Amino acid sequence: MKQKTKNPRILWMALVIAVIIGGCSAPRTARKTPAASSNEKNMKRDYLAEGTVLATFYAEDGGFSETRYYPANIVQQASEQTNGEYQVAAIIGDFEVKKGSIKWTGDVIMKSHPAAKKELKKGMTVLYTTKPAEEGLEEARWNRGVVASTNELYKEVVLIDHVWHLERPDEGDRQKSIPLENIRIIDEPEREQ
Numbered sequence: 001m002k003q004k005t006k007n008p009r010i011l012w013m014a015l016v017i018a019v020i021i022g023g024c025s026a027p028r029t030a031r032k033t034p035a036a037s038s039n040e041k042n043m044k045r046d047y048l049a050e051g052t053v054l055a056t057f058y059a060e061d062g063g064f065s066e067t068r069y070y071p072a073n074i075v076q077q078a079s080e081q082t083n084g085e086y087q088v089a090a091i092i093g094d095f096e097v098k099k100g101s102i103k104w105t106g107d108v109i110m111k112s113h114p115a116a117k118k119e120l121k122k123g124m125t126v127l128y129t130t131k132p133a134e135e136g137l138e139e140a141r142w143n144r145g146v147v148a149s150t151n152e153l154y155k156e157v158v159l160i161d162h163v164w165h166l167e168r169p170d171e172g173d174r175q176k177s178i179p180l181e182n183i184r185i186i187d188e189p190e191r192e193q
Helices: 010-021 039-044
Strands: 051-056 070-075 086-090 102-105 111-114 125-128 144-147 157-162 174-179 183-187
Touching: 051 086, 051 102, 144 174
Parallel strands: none
Antiparallel strands: 051 070, 070 086, 070 144, 086 102, 111 183, 125 144, 125 183, 144 157, 157 174
């Protein structure tokens, strides 16, 4: 014979307490997911807006690594009528280039992305910036460089050759240790690696 509970509130309170304590919930198993490295997080979200190109605005005729690339929007596409040059507008400014400056140039990197460890090889041409990432890489200016060594990639650092000429040494050549997050891979146009 079943015994009836005289007070339904007691039953309700017991149920609430059981749920709070966790007695009515199924045991949960923690799923361990590998922690994403800062570089993998970088790969998921590019800090440059879609459609942003990197165009030369300063030191175009300087040395290979001295040429500076700024985030820009294309105002007019290159064509036969423009002698293969793009008209671009600078998205950022600094002491050498005014934000919104309009310029004609044939040296435009149409697509690039943040570098991943597995992509970097000695001798390849990359873009790099010395601006601290915490200050915002979306407003960085970029230089070309050549990967000199990936021996410290486990420390998230790459040794980059800042060179004046690709075909011969120059007294102005130097090496810089650059954080991995401050390196971009050039996708288009494809460059000689």
